[in-house]
Amino acid sequence: MKIQNPATAAILGEVTVDGHAAVRRKYELARAAQPKWATLPQKKRLDTIRAFREQLVTRIDALAHTLTQEVGKPIRQSRNEINGLLARIDFFLAESARTLRDQTVHTDVAQKLEERISHEPLGVIANISAWNYPYFVGGNVFIPALVAGNAVLYKPSEFATLTGMAIADMLHASGVPDDVFIATLGDGTTGYALLRQPVDGIFFTGSLATGMKIAAAASKRMVKVQLELGGKDPIYVCDDVDVKSAAAAIADGAFYNTGQSCCSVERIYVHHAVHDAFVAAFVAEVKHFKVGDPLDEKTYIGAITRAPQLAILKRQVTDAVRKGATLQTGGDVIKRRGNWFAPTVLTKVDHSMALMRDESFGPVIGIQQVQDDAEAVSLMNDSEYGLTAGVYAADGKRARKILDQVHAGSVYWNCCDRVSPRLPWSGVKNSGIGLTLSTYGIETFTRPKAWHLKGA
Numbered sequence: 063m064k065i066q067n068p069a070t071a072a073i074l075g076e077v078t079v080d081g082h083a084a085v086r087r088k089y090e091l092a093r094a095a096q097p098k099w100a101t102l103p104q105k106k107r108l109d110t111i112r113a114f115r116e117q118l119v120t121r122i123d124a125l126a127h128t129l130t131q132e133v134g135k136p137i138r139q140s141r142n143e144i145n146g147l148l149a150r151i152d153f154f155l156a157e158s159a160r161t162l163r164d165q166t167v168h169t170d171v172a173q174k175l176e177e178r179i180s181h182e183p184l185g186v187i188a189n190i191s192a193w194n195y196p197y198f199v200g201g202n203v204f205i206p207a208l209v210a211g212n213a214v215l216y217k218p219s220e221f222a223t224l225t226g227m228a229i230a231d232m233l234h235a236s237g238v239p240d241d242v243f244i245a246t247l248g249d250g251t252t253g254y255a256l257l258r259q260p261v262d263g264i265f266f267t268g269s270l271a272t273g274m275k276i277a278a279a280a281s282k283r284m285v286k287v288q289l290e291l292g293g294k295d296p297i298y299v300c301d302d303v304d305v306k307s308a309a310a311a312i313a314d315g316a317f318y319n320t321g322q323s324c325c326s327v328e329r330i331y332v333h334h335a336v337h338d339a340f341v342a343a344f345v346a347e348v349k350h351f352k353v354g355d356p357l358d359e360k361t362y363i364g365a366i367t368r369a370p371q372l373a374i375l376k377r378q379v380t381d382a383v384r385k386g387a388t389l390q391t392g393g394d395v396i397k398r399r400g401n402w403f404a405p406t407v408l409t410k411v412d413h414s415m416a417l418m419r420d421e422s423f424g425p426v427i428g429i430q431q432v433q434d435d436a437e438a439v440s441l442m443n444d445s446e447y448g449l450t451a452g453v454y455a456a457d458g459k460r461a462r463k464i465l466d467q468v469h470a471g472s473v474y475w476n477c478c479d480r481v482s483p484r485l486p487w488s489g490v491k492n493s494g495i496g497l498t499l500s501t502y503g504i505e506t507f508t509r510p511k512a513w514h515l516k517g518a
């Protein structure tokens with residue numbers, strides 16, 4: 063498999079893909095190694111993650127360079143991602159022991175009865191990952207999974223293979239045995255081969271379309287399945303905000319990572335009283351973004367990682383304009399080597415347009431005017447997805463009332479495109495099932511075992 067730089071179309075390297083037989087061998091190695099890993103004292107497993115953290119700190123510039131080269135992410139954003147993973151690791155290091163400790167939940171002295179809960183690892187898990195934040199979406203799974211005593215068969219996205227290989231090298235150098243964390247390389251065919259192994263859990267991050275295939279394949283066996291899928295995340299701007307600062311923050315939420323984030327702002331609704339002022343401030347902000355060489359420290363908009371996404375973005379823009387939208391800026395592919403799309407803003411949009419219904423996953427956004435809060439809530443909920451949703455409002459009571467009615471895994475007041483290790487990361491509707499992060503995202507890699515002990 064050739065690894066290509068999406069910003070320049072240069073070939074960065076070539077790797078050998080794991081076919082079904084190779085995946086099978088890797089599965090067998092992981093299966094044999096997992097029990098020993100699980101019986102190590104938890105502190106020893108945590109020490110390996112601490113050492114992995116050190117490696118990330120020491121190698122951050124080289125790792126960020128590799129990530130930028132293979133996915134086209136602006137270099138500062140690559141470093142931010144790795145730094146963000148450090149914070150998540152700190153959370154897992156601080157919380158795992160307490161979360162996974164055995165608990166006595168009931169005692170009855172007269173009956174000599176004790177009821178306890180312990181947390182057993184699931185066993186061997188498949189971690190099938192996306193390319194847009196490989197350190198985040200991978201780390202949310204493999205770090206707590208390893209700490210809990212699981213072996214991990216990790217499939218990085220074919221678009222983030224070099225980063226996946228670097229992660230495996232660093233974990234091994236940090237003391238995680240080679241057969242406890244194993245990378246399997248390749249595209250969906252390798253992922254499918256992984257699903258055909260009798261793993262004990264499937265943890266997937268990616269698109270809804272692939273998620274549905276994973277769910278269908280997984281239905282053959284009774285194993286835990288988590289699917290972290292896409293979003294069409296809305297923001298509503300109320301009439302009591304400081305329009306300029308709201309526009310700056312929301313533009314960042316929509317265009318950071320070149321709009322290729324699961325929780326990017328993908329739809330904006332604005333109260334009619336501030337609509338025109340908001341649009342003017344927002345478009346000025348977007349025109350200001352520096353598009354260009356992802357290795358340049360000043361670049362804010364990088365390349366589109368997957369070439370087929372260019373046609374999807376173009377189709378959404380054309381469909382919207384044909385149905386009456388106004389193109390405020392951008393609107394087309396940028397003609398240069400690699401995959402580039404101009405930051406694009408459309409107004410006078412509505413829900414008949416693919417732009418407001420389907421995940422864009424790129425630097426393209428629609429702004430729709432609304433009459434009141436009730437209309438905003440109704441439009442925000444008019445989506446097959448439900449990952450995140452936010453409100454910009456000066457009045458906190460009003461924001462809370464709106465967010466109470468919105469169907470989403472995460473809700474934001476005066477912020478957006480934000481993930482915290484302390485909070486559960488999950489979606490409703492077609493944004494997925496299961497969760498990562500928070501203490502729930504540690505427990506999820508274990509099976510709570512119920513102990514009924516009489517005569518103690």
Ligand code: NAD
Pocket residue numbers: 190191192193194195199217218219220248249250251252253254257267268269270271272273275276290291292293323324325421423449489493494
């Ligand atoms: P994708 O679905 O194309 O691929 C994801 C992974 O699945 C890759 O490793 C791929 O090789 C593998 N795969 C593909 N077909 C497979 C099959 N039939 N069987 C097994 N594995 C298969 O998604 P992507 O382009 O890598 O990521 C972008 C999508 O991920 C977006 O929709 C985005 O919103 C979503 N995402 C969600 C979250 C979240 O936390 N909810 C985070 C990041 C990305």
